Amino acid sequence: MAKEKKGVRLEHVSKIYEDPKTKKEFYAVHDTSLSIAPGSFVTLLGPSGCGKTTTLRMIAGFESPDEGEIYLGDEAINALTPNKRDTAMVFQSYALLPHYNIYDNVAYGLKLRKLDRKTIKEKVTGILKLVGLEGMESRMTNQLSGGQQQRVALARALVLEPGVLLFDEPLSNLDAKLRVTMRTEIRRIQQEAGITAIYVTHDQSEAMAISDQIIIMEKGVVAQIGTPQEIYYHPKSEFVADFIGEANFLKGKLTAKDGTRGTVDISGNAVPVEGVDRFALQDDCTLVLRPESARLSESGQLPCKVILSCFMGSYQNYHVMVGDNLVKITDFNPKNKKIYEVGDDAFVAFDADSVHVL
Amino acid sequence: MARTQSAELDRKKFFADPIMVTTIVVLIAFLTLFILYPLAILLVDSFVTKDGVTVDVFRRIMNMPNFRKAITNTLKVGFLVGIASALIGLLFAYVEEYVQLRTRFLGGLFKMVSMLPVVSPPFVLSLSMIMLFGKAGIITRYLLHIYDNSVYGFWGIAIVQTMTFFPVCYMMLKGLLKNIDPSLEEAARDMGASRFKVFTTVTLPLVLPGLGNAFLVTFIESIADFANPMIIGGSYDTLATTIYLQITGAYDKEGAAAMAVVLLCITLAMFIVQKYYLEAKSTATLSGKASRGRMLITDKSVTRPLTVMCAALSLFVILMYVCVPFGALFRTWGYDFHLTTKWFVQVFKRYKGLKAFRDSFVLSLIASPITALLSMIISYLVVKRRFKAKGFIEAVSMLAMAVPGTVLGIGYIRGFSGGVFHTGFLQQLYGTGAILIIVFIVRSLPTGTRSGISALRQIDKSIEESAYDMGADSFKVFMTVTLPLIKDSFLSGLVTAFVRSITAISAIILLVTPQFLLITVQINEFAEKGAYGIACAFATILIAITYGSVLLMNLFIKYFGTSRKIGVTENES
Structure with missing residues (x-):
């Protein structure tokens, strides 16, 4: 549907802000370089204040970068105003024009492009069908539910057939259930329209569910770029591992190494691991162990003591102590397994390839 | 760190919008030419004479006894009007927000009082003041049989200006009182404070900056007022009328310019205090909308005197306005009351x-x-x-x-x-x-x-x-x-x-x-x-x-x- 899918490239982009209280300047975004492939769905993910929205607003043109250059396709767009950029944004607050009905909201951008009446009508009708709002053209925006407003905001951006579609936390005003439905919808519509999309969120499950690529940002800097699987299973830092899902961190030393395989000493226990080629013998390293990758059993790599055991329905939630380290374990489908009680001694068991070494 | 690139880009984006640039340029030209320049020329005219930059003109006007008198007159009137308007405004606002009004009649009166000064020319009250209390005034001459009452001068101006400006204070303070969280006062009551104690220790301190704000706004209005002192001032000159006479009567343009500078300095100083100090303070007490309705005072020993006072004042103001159309309908005011x-x-x-x-x-x-x-x-x-x-x-x-x-x-x-x-x-x-x-x-x-x-x-x-x-x-x-x-x-x-x-x-x-x-x-x-x-x-x-x-x-x-x-x-x- 889009005229032309466009990629987005950021080259060493920085944005400096001034703290209004201390009058000190700081980097909201620092030396960020990324490349987003045409037609892909990319999420900027991070805690609040990490610079993700600033990055998005720089791509849209509302903020001007202090260093670096932004490219849309092959065109450098730093000096273009938002109305001259081939981007369309879906705002967090939807920002529908309250004095227009649905039809006029969606047609607004088309009218500015001086298309003839018939074409506008065709396009608007088509796009409203795509987002599931056909027949509601004459409703005013205040007569719509949150989800419907969201769809109008999406339709209004899509109908312009922009090179890139920008989303600024579009689902944060919806309730939890609707959020899940809408994110699937957004993904479906993006695929159908075949459009490049950049999506800002702080909700990691949302990011996992809809993205081709996730860009994790921390304090204005890109922490990791990768597919959801790469980021989840091979986080590059404790921050990433902790931000995406839950993680246990076990500190230790590499005591044996054979190619990619090796052995790490954790409080006196030898733990076989994989993916240690980056490390040398006697290096300090941290094992990242996802709670669902570990289980409690009669034998295993790490001896432990159970301090919390809690039935959650689909899983049993354990907190155990390995030496001085707290390890969280979620054991799925506990019905047919032995349930450990608080005070029990047990072992933490896991497969060598399901721990990730940092 | 340098923010030069973003500044440069913002500038480029800004100039990519010619209509906006033109608008801003035209706007700046308009404001400079028609607000700043006339004030600047006053300064220039009063300081620069043939002999270069001097303060001679100021020395000259300061030596005029009637100008010095005008300054004290203006400040005296302004001070009294400011205080009286703020207090009457507070009374009205308090009654509206805190007191259970028995009849809708009183609410109507309040509304009318707040509306009248908006729609009427600023000096009609001077007219009615003269017609009610002057030599041929209905009240003074016919009701009280006083034949030589003079309304002209200090008290005339002060009363008329107070009646004209207090509704402004009333509207300002009403907004403030409305936003005080009633639970603050309820907490004080709960801890054993009497209603009067609550007013003096909770309500009043909370509206004090607003009260100061209302006072200064009225003060400025009073000082700047020209028409009322002109009509009812008699020989009691204020700055505005003195300046007017200086230029229309004495044709002393430099002197008038210098006097205008003096007047401007006074209002400007007060405006700055009001705008940057009190306004910020008086809005800071507005902590958002009150969470729920306030329990209105129904105690008759409180409501009676307050409502009677307000009703009397309102009726007085309305009477003054009503005077105007009747003044136009009587054959000779004060002597011949046949309609014509x-x-x-x-x-x-x-x-x-x-x-x-x-x-x-x-x-x-x-x-x-x-x-x-x-x-x-x-x-x-x-x-x-x-x-x-x-x-x-x-x-x-x-x-x-x-x-x-x-x-x-x-x-x-x-x-x-x-x-x-x-x-x-x-x-x-x-x-x-x-x-x-x-x-x-x-x-x-x-x-x-x-x-x-x-x-x-x-x-x-x-x-x-x-x-x-x-x-x-x-x-x-x-x-x-x-x-x-x-x-x-x-x-x-x-x-x-x-x-x-x-x-x-x-x-x-x-x-x-x-x-x-x-x-x-x-x-x-x-x-x-x-x-x-x-x-x-x-x-x-x-x-x-x-x-x-x-x-x-x-x-x-x-x-x-x-x-x-x-x-x-x-x-x-």
């Missing part, structure tokens, strides 16, 4: 009433849409855009609020009668209707801008951003999004500007040429001559026009507008 239409007939037959109304009406009608549009553009730029000259635009358009009309009038005479900086440039403007329209615009701009700014602050920034993002340039965004969203504020700005223009006098009276007859100037002239019948007839028709236009606007907003009702709130300056 002869004054109205004379207005139109002998005193070119039709021309006066047409001139006033047409000039105000031209000025008001320009004012409304300008103030909306200024508010849009101030609230929604980032650019270098923004602070300048905001400051200058607010500065106009602190400039008394008389000062502006003198500034225009000095600034434009010989062209800009006496070079002859733009000299042809002087004495035309255009300069009158410009004065109308400058005088109403701050009120319109204030209401526009507060309306725009309530609109989510991303609504305009989304339109911008979809491809609209600034002009399109303003016309298709901003303006429709603040339609109500625009409309009320339109009518407020119209009402303010058609009732304006202080600056206009200095600039009007015989080719234009303005109603307010006519009223002033006839009132000074003692021709109260004619003055009242003019004033009655004027009030009818302004009241009619406010009614029309409220009707229009009710059927076509988006929300709130306007007309009363606009006066809270």
